[in-house]
Amino acid sequence: MLSFEITGEDPESSARAAELSTPHGVVRTPAFMPVGTAGTVKGMAAWELERLAPEMILGNTYHLLLRPGGERIARLGGLHRFMGWTGPILTDSGGFQVFSLAGRRTMDADGVTFSSHIDGDQHRLSPENVIETQATLGVDVAMVLDECLPYPVDSARAKRSTATSVEWALRGFARAEEIRRAEGDWDGGVFAIQQGSLDPALRRSSSEALAAVDFDGYAIGGLAVGEPTDALYEAVAMAAPMLPGHRPRYLMGVGYPEDILHAIGCGVDLFDCVLPTRSARTGKVFTSAGDLVIKNARFADDPNPLDEGCSCPTCAVYSRAALRHLFVSNEVTSVVLLTMHNLWFYLSLMREAREAIMTGRYTRFRARVEKDRSSTRGKTAPTENER
Amino acid sequence: MLSFEITGEDPESSARAAELSTPHGVVRTPAFMPVGTAGTVKGMAAWELERLAPEMILGNTYHLLLRPGGERIARLGGLHRFMGWTGPILTDSGGFQVFSLAGRRTMDADGVTFSSHIDGDQHRLSPENVIETQATLGVDVAMVLDECLPYPVDSARAKRSTATSVEWALRGFARAEEIRRAEGDWDGGVFAIQQGSLDPALRRSSSEALAAVDFDGYAIGGLAVGEPTDALYEAVAMAAPMLPGHRPRYLMGVGYPEDILHAIGCGVDLFDCVLPTRSARTGKVFTSAGDLVIKNARFADDPNPLDEGCSCPTCAVYSRAALRHLFVSNEVTSVVLLTMHNLWFYLSLMREAREAIMTGRYTRFRARVEKDRSSTRGKTAPTENER
Numbered sequence: 001m002l003s004f005e006i007t008g009e010d011p012e013s014s015a016r017a018a019e020l021s022t023p024h025g026v027v028r029t030p031a032f033m034p035v036g037t038a039g040t041v042k043g044m045a046a047w048e049l050e051r052l053a054p055e056m057i058l059g060n061t062y063h064l065l066l067r068p069g070g071e072r073i074a075r076l077g078g079l080h081r082f083m084g085w086t087g088p089i090l091t092d093s094g095g096f097q098v099f100s101l102a103g104r105r106t107m108d109a110d111g112v113t114f115s116s117h118i119d120g121d122q123h124r125l126s127p128e129n130v131i132e133t134q135a136t137l138g139v140d141v142a143m144v145l146d147e148c149l150p151y152p153v154d155s156a157r158a159k160r161s162t163a164t165s166v167e168w169a170l171r172g173f174a175r176a177e178e179i180r181r182a183e184g185d186w187d188g189g190v191f192a193i194q195q196g197s198l199d200p201a202l203r204r205s206s207s208e209a210l211a212a213v214d215f216d217g218y219a220i221g222g223l224a225v226g227e228p229t230d231a232l233y234e235a236v237a238m239a240a241p242m243l244p245g246h247r248p249r250y251l252m253g254v255g256y257p258e259d260i261l262h263a264i265g266c267g268v269d270l271f272d273c274v275l276p277t278r279s280a281r282t283g284k285v286f287t288s289a290g291d292l293v294i295k296n297a298r299f300a301d302d303p304n305p306l307d308e309g310c311s312c313p314t315c316a317v318y319s320r321a322a323l324r325h326l327f328v329s330n331e332v333t334s335v336v337l338l339t340m341h342n343l344w345f346y347l348s349l350m351r352e353a354r355e356a357i358m359t360g361r362y363t364r365f366r367a368r369v370e371k372d373r374s375s376t377r378g379k380t381a382p383t384e385n386e387r
Numbered sequence: 388m389l390s391f392e393i394t395g396e397d398p399e400s401s402a403r404a405a406e407l408s409t410p411h412g413v414v415r416t417p418a419f420m421p422v423g424t425a426g427t428v429k430g431m432a433a434w435e436l437e438r439l440a441p442e443m444i445l446g447n448t449y450h451l452l453l454r455p456g457g458e459r460i461a462r463l464g465g466l467h468r469f470m471g472w473t474g475p476i477l478t479d480s481g482g483f484q485v486f487s488l489a490g491r492r493t494m495d496a497d498g499v500t501f502s503s504h505i506d507g508d509q510h511r512l513s514p515e516n517v518i519e520t521q522a523t524l525g526v527d528v529a530m531v532l533d534e535c536l537p538y539p540v541d542s543a544r545a546k547r548s549t550a551t552s553v554e555w556a557l558r559g560f561a562r563a564e565e566i567r568r569a570e571g572d573w574d575g576g577v578f579a580i581q582q583g584s585l586d587p588a589l590r591r592s593s594s595e596a597l598a599a600v601d602f603d604g605y606a607i608g609g610l611a612v613g614e615p616t617d618a619l620y621e622a623v624a625m626a627a628p629m630l631p632g633h634r635p636r637y638l639m640g641v642g643y644p645e646d647i648l649h650a651i652g653c654g655v656d657l658f659d660c661v662l663p664t665r666s667a668r669t670g671k672v673f674t675s676a677g678d679l680v681i682k683n684a685r686f687a688d689d690p691n692p693l694d695e696g697c698s699c700p701t702c703a704v705y706s707r708a709a710l711r712h713l714f715v716s717n718e719v720t721s722v723v724l725l726t727m728h729n730l731w732f733y734l735s736l737m738r739e740a741r742e743a744i745m746t747g748r749y750t751r752f753r754a755r756v757e758k759d760r761s762s763t764r765g766k767t768a769p770t771e772n773e774r
Binding site: 038039040041042043044045046047067068072075076077081082083084281300301303313314317318319321322324325326328329331332333335336337340 | 425426427428429430431432433434454455459462463464468469470471668687688690700701704705706708709711712713715716718719720722723724727
């Protein structure tokens with residue numbers, strides 16, 4: 001079981017700092033989880049990840065289940081040993097990826113059947129077996145199976161789906177309780193996922209039904225699926241306070257630095273997003289002065305680091321000119337260097353946010369970051385949040 | 388100018404240990420130079436390379452000349468700063484690559500004209516301008532322009548070409564002397580390249596003509612171009628002792644660990660080869676017990692490290708099962724982890740060879756390494772040496 005202690009609250013917003021204790025260590029929140037899809041944060045050796053020192057990382061059950069397989073990872077000593085990562089790990093349930101497999105999956109009341117994108121083999125996710133798989137992996141936080149609705153969606157479907165997601169969450173919780181009681185070798189927590197599209201009444205009923213059981217945390221699901229930024233911001237402001245305040249709140253799959261700062265102000269504690277890692281592979285760079293597209297010809301002779309104020313290993317050594325050269329030359333090293341920088345930027349931002357909350361100046365901190373970054377905001381970064 | 392001091396000689400072979408002093412530090416030989424083709428050792432961030440601590444690395448003038456350009460690197464402070472590498476750098480002249488561009492280059496008495504493989508632009512290499520470019524890059528060791536003959540080659544062409552290579556070497560040396568005298572901001576050394584295909588008389592005349600000028604080192608060129616291993620071994624044994632013993636001897640583009648151990652026994656001091664780095668990208672792994680093809684299904688559940696006796700960061704953390712998974716999943720991290728291991732293996736082997744020479748037991752050392760590795764030798768590794 002996990003414990004969660006609030007250590008600071010911002011006087012001018014709902015932002016809070018807290019500590020989530022897990023079997024593999026304490027997660028200081030607000031925290032951003034780098035995405036380790038298939039057993040690695042793409043491009044980062046275990047020792048690079050150690051140097052980045054994220055509070056927690058995210059693994060994708062769907063990908064690990066298909067390859068190399070949950071049982072195999074268990075036989076090899078669990079996901080931590082497999083990845084060479086000794087800190088906390090949260091895994092998603094696989095639902096998000098499976099529900100994206102249009103035409104290759106069929107849903108029923110007891111779960112979803114799908115064919116692997118790798119070899120076409122049939123697999124099945126149920127509310128119970130996704131928890132079993134995550135327990136087998138030995139993760140610190142398991143997520144329940146949910147249906148992530150597309151945007152936009154009609155209200156009848158949203159209502160039906162939200163009710164199913166609640167039912168599945170409760171079934172997952174019950175299975176987790178059995179595993180923890182019976183076997184004793186897994187002591188991770190389970191997070192529920194609030195759904196309800198953009199409908200406040202559905203979000204409310206989802207939250208209330210989930211809060212009737214004492215989950216270890218509560219996630220906001222079904223956002224960052226294509227809705228406009230305004231709608232995302234409104235939905236987060238509406239959805240976050242509905243979730244129990246004595247447990248961590250996790251906004252799944254979001255997002256840009258500005259999106260995260262907004263959500264922190266709404267009382268969200270945990271985040272994950274592929275943006276810093278995926279952007280690194282496409283040459284998009286996050287900096288305190290706005291974002292850069294490194295392949296831009298204007299960097300060809302630029303002797304400066306990516307970000308003057310950055311203390312990451314990449315900025316300590318490489319000029320923009322060298323990084324542009326490595327990127328346009330398709331050098332693998334470019335992925336390593338830009339991933340290191342982008343994750344360093346996100347993780348530093350979260351550390352600074354925590355400090356700002358602890359000293360009661362979060363609102364000013366957020367305004368300053370947004371102002372400093374505003375020069376290029378929206379012009380160069382990827383156009384959609386994805387996980 | 389460089390200095391070269393022999394610090395140990397093996398009693399049972401021609402192997403020697405030595406120290407080559409360069410502007411960026413001392414190179415303890417025998418030494419293997421990881422190949423940093425286009426401004427990076429593929430997959431290795433500057434801090435990874437620092438951890439590997441090679442005695443010297445190799446850069447490819449041809450690649451750097453085309454992209455990002457020699458003048459640009461010079462404006463950015465030279466190749467060392469560009470790469471974030473503070474140790475010694477040797478660059479090839481570009482000749483090897485240019486002469487591989489069949490159909491896209493024309494040779495005359497004063498050099499070779501070619502079109503870029505990137506954008507088709509016309510470029511020209513001359514005996515003088517390759518030295519100028521390397522001086523501009525600020526390297527520790529510049530190589531002269533030579534013609535690297537294919538295998539097999541008719542004797543008339545070999546004779547003509549060998550004479551041209553000698554003439555170009557002498558012209559390059561003269562130009563280096565001018566640069567070093569006139570400008571004073573470059574104090575690197577220049578190595579000559581012995582050619583002559585597999586013909587002892589040509590190799591002899593090439594060596595003698597080159598030794599008439601006091602180059603800072605002498606390379607054996609034109610081997611590992613497709614000849615059988617027996618012919619390579621014979622040629623090295625024949626060619627190495629022809630080169631002046633008071634200067635470092637460098638066998639270009641070779642090779643397998645066994646090839647290098649043979650050449651060390653013939654009195655060769657320096658090596659470079661793409662094998663450890665390129666093999667990492669195709670999943671071939673060098674170990675003290677022989678070589679592995681990591682994608683092999685038998686590693687899918689193997690909890691052991693790549694090499695039981697290896698102290699590299701990859702072997703400290705990752706199982707063969709995890710490395711197989713990352714490789715078959717096409718994860719970039721796989722390139723980083725296998726490159727780290729393969730280079731660690733090569734560099735450790737060279738360190739052990741130096742120690743064996745210093746303590747007069749090189750022949751036994753070599754026999755033991757070859758015996759330990761012989762179980763899989765030739766079955767799994769790539770089939771051709773290439774630089």
